[in-house]
Amino acid sequence: MDLKKVDKDGKPLNLTKQANRNEQADYYGYWLKDPQSLEPSQEDIKCELQLQALGDFEQLDLPLDAGLFHKEIKQYNDWFVPYLRRDNVSNDREGMLLVGLEGDKPNDSLSRPEAIKRAGRMLYESDFNVPTEAYEKLTSLHPILDYWGTLGRTMIIKSNQGGWFPPHRDSPYLARDTFRVITFLGNGSGMDNYEWWLGDERKTIVANRTYFVDTRKVHRTHSWADNSYHLILNIPKTWENVMKLMSVLNFY
Numbered sequence: 001m002d003l004k005k006v007d008k009d010g011k012p013l014n015l016t017k018q019a020n021r022n023e024q025a026d027y028y029g030y031w032l033k034d035p036q037s038l039e040p041s042q043e044d045i046k047c048e049l050q051l052q053a054l055g056d057f058e059q060l061d062l063p064l065d066a067g068l069f070h071k072e073i074k075q076y077n078d079w080f081v082p083y084l085r086r087d088n089v090s091n092d093r094e095g096m097l098l099v100g101l102e103g104d105k106p107n108d109s110l111s112r113p114e115a116i117k118r119a120g121r122m123l124y125e126s127d128f129n130v131p132t133e134a135y136e137k138l139t140s141l142h143p144i145l146d147y148w149g150t151l152g153r154t155m156i157i158k159s160n161q162g163g164w165f166p167p168h169r170d171s172p173y174l175a176r177d178t179f180r181v182i183t184f185l186g187n188g189s190g191m192d193n194y195e196w197w198l199g200d201e202r203k204t205i206v207a208n209r210t211y212f213v214d215t216r217k218v219h220r221t222h223s224w225a226d227n228s229y230h231l232i233l234n235i236p237k238t239w240e241n242v243m244k245l246m247s248v249l250n251f252y
């Protein structure tokens, strides 16, 4: 079985071509074409400065009933689909969509490049703002999800043995529309099974805890066990949401 072409059940993968700087990160080109698109507003500047002051991997005090999560995720395991599988790369990672586009199902393709392909238009993280059935059914996550009100693209990533994300940055420009909060979900998401590197530093993860992560900085992840779950939230970057974040810092 060629795991670069099929998933572990033998189902053909919906492959995306390999990442390309000119299509994904030619910021100078974008700026030349439309200077306004990268111009930070006053709110962008104050939000980014405040976020930068907090640290780049900060534990939050948001409750999670891990026992209930394990029970629920078993029930909805069929909603996981392969996550952004690229040409000629073997990478066992899957995802389930919790907040997507109007009409999206939990098992619709959920990476931004795949969603742009299926929608046929450019999409930013905050364009995904409609809860799917998975949001509703996974009640164990409601204390973490509901706290923020309207969310941007939100999903569970399931990294299996050999699943990884290469070094990359998520929207590293001041005018980005969302910031990231991540919950390491369930008992298989801790440091025994999983690595999260930010720059050249491996970060300390406590399983079942939620963190603000500065994903503008280079990060990469690796899993050497199956079923390492991560809840990835895109929080619309507003001053109100930055204040909400500060109110739940574990170390205040």
Ligand SMILES: [Fe+2]
Binding pocket: 168, 169, 170, 215, 219
């Ligand atoms: Fe990332």
